[in-house]
Amino acid sequence: MSTPTPSPQGKTPHHGTRLDPWFDAYAERAHNLRASEIRALFSVVSRPEVVSLAGGMPNLKDLPLDRLAASAERLITRHGAQAMQYGSGQGWEVLRERITEVMTYDGIIGADPDNVVVTTGSQQALDLVTELFVDPGDVVLAEAPSYVGALGVFRARQADVIHVPMDEHGLIPEALVETIRNARAAGKTIKFIYIVPNYHNPAGVTLSLERRPVIAEICMRERILIVEDNPYGLLGFHSDPLPALKSFSPEGVVYLGSFSKMFAPGFRIGWAYAPHAIRAKLVLASESAILCPSMVGQMAIADYLGDYDWYGQVKSFRAMYAERCKAMLDSLAEYIPDCRWTVPEGGFYTWVTLPDGLDAKAMLPRAVRARVAYVAGTAFYYDGQGNDHMRLSFCYPTPERIREGVRRLSTVVNAEKDIVDMFGTGDNPSSR
Numbered sequence: 527m528s529t530p531t532p533s534p535q536g537k538t539p540h541h542g543t544r545l546d547p548w549f550d551a552y553a554e555r556a557h558n559l560r561a562s563e564i565r566a567l568f569s570v571v572s573r574p575e576v577v578s579l580a581g582g583m584p585n586l587k588d589l590p591l592d593r594l595a596a597s598a599e600r601l602i603t604r605h606g607a608q609a610m611q612y613g614s615g616q617g618w619e620v621l622r623e624r625i626t627e628v629m630t631y632d633g634i635i636g637a638d639p640d641n642v643v644v645t646t647g648s649q650q651a652l653d654l655v656t657e658l659f660v661d662p663g664d665v666v667l668a669e670a671p672s673y674v675g676a677l678g679v680f681r682a683r684q685a686d687v688i689h690v691p692m693d694e695h696g697l698i699p700e701a702l703v704e705t706i707r708n709a710r711a712a713g714k715t716i717k718f719i720y721i722v723p724n725y726h727n728p729a730g731v732t733l734s735l736e737r738r739p740v741i742a743e744i745c746m747r748e749r750i751l752i753v754e755d756n757p758y759g760l761l762g763f764h765s766d767p768l769p770a771l772k773s774f775s776p777e778g779v780v781y782l783g784s785f786s787k788m789f790a791p792g793f794r795i796g797w798a799y800a801p802h803a804i805r806a807k808l809v810l811a812s813e814s815a816i817l818c819p820s821m822v823g824q825m826a827i828a829d830y831l832g833d834y835d836w837y838g839q840v841k842s843f844r845a846m847y848a849e850r851c852k853a854m855l856d857s858l859a860e861y862i863p864d865c866r867w868t869v870p871e872g873g874f875y876t877w878v879t880l881p882d883g884l885d886a887k888a889m890l891p892r893a894v895r896a897r898v899a900y901v902a903g904t905a906f907y908y909d910g911q912g913n914d915h916m917r918l919s920f921c922y923p924t925p926e927r928i929r930e931g932v933r934r935l936s937t938v939v940n941a942e943k944d945i946v947d948m949f950g951t952g953d954n955p956s957s958r
């Protein structure tokens with residue numbers, strides 16, 4: 527890669543390559559786009575000999591594919607002209623109605639379908655909210671750590687992210703108050719806080735019931751919008767979801783939902799449920815980005831929700847993920863007791879703290895050589911922290927593969943730890 531030099535227009539120097547003849551023509555924000563650390567790993571970890579504890583793909587082995595095939599055929603034969611046509615920018619009203627029923631499981635009762643905007647995955651909803659609220663340099667507050675895909679959106683939209691500490695009960699209210707105070711004292715403009723309250727990606731923790739109204743109240747008082755991202759909410763192993771932040775602060779929260787984990791990501795359908803005025807702007811922004819979400823995808827999902835025991839399917843997903851999570855936690859306790867990890871009550875991930883002196887990013891090539899992969903903690907921070915953490919996902923491999931993956935990982939961690947114990951961190955190959 528060539529060294530970036532200042533552009534003739536005197537703009538700040540950018541990362542990129544001058545082999546690209548258009549290098550100097552890109553907008554400032556285009557230079558903020560980065561490949562996610564997870565995507566960069568994809569080609570290596572998809573080799574069959576590698577146990578990937580890296581990706582967060584939902585496990586679709588139990589999806590009723592025959593039923594979905596019959597539904598798709600019925601949809602096209604009976605309603606093909608509508609399914610293959612453009613639809614409303616806000617989303618199909620039948621689906622918006624069914625989405626309000628899905629949200630009752632999160633304690634959002636009596637939702638108005640008119641305040642739902644259907645999007646291309648909740649990822650697009652997050653991008654739209656950020657587009658609407660963030661000018662370059664504005665602050666977005668986010669948990670420490672935070673979802674890598676959200677950090678990518680914030681970076682692309684030229685936000686400045688300030689992380690707020692969490693513990694095993696989720697975001698810490700006192701730390702939130704202090705972060706707001708410090709940011710404002712430094713002259714920063716905070717536009718919203720991004721929170722994943724349930725079965726957090728990557729931290730694996732859940733925001734406690736006691737903290738939810740407290741955080742809603744702090745944000746209301748400080749006039750900070752909450753963006754509540756809840757793709758995993760229905761995937762609690764043994765319990766129904768806690769009430770959403772949205773249920774405590776209807777006017778102060780934009781709630782983002784997704785069918786990707788409770789059903790499947792293939793149709794790329796998610797939604798935002800927003801206060802009315804924000805909803806109106808979201809529709810305009812979405813129309814300008816995509817005109818309308820996929821009609822055929824919306825109709826297929828509405829059919830699945832209306833005609834199938836989708837909640838029974840969710841329960842079978844829960845049992846599968848619970849078994850895999852147990853395999854992960856038992857193997858960690860057996861093979862790498864020197865690490866610490868969070869104990870998820872749902873979702874896909876556990877967040878592992880390495881023994882002192884080990885560096886997850888530097889260790890990754892050695893792990894891949896030992897045929898196991900994870901995501902280094904640095905991917906989940908805006909500012910390069912997180913070296914001493916890794917995210918392990920248990921959603922995809924079988925319990926046996928998870929055990930084998932953790933066993934392989936233990937050989938790498940233990941070898942690194944031996945070196946650190948013997949020579950101190952200065953001689954640790956991880957820190958080079």
Ligand SMILES: Cc1ncc(COP(=O)(O)O)c(C=O)c1O
Nearest residue numbers: 647648649673727755784786796
């Ligand atoms: C926390 C979080 N938010 C949003 C998304 C994106 O979901 P969707 O497929 O609905 O765009 C993901 C996907 O992994 C996620 O983990």
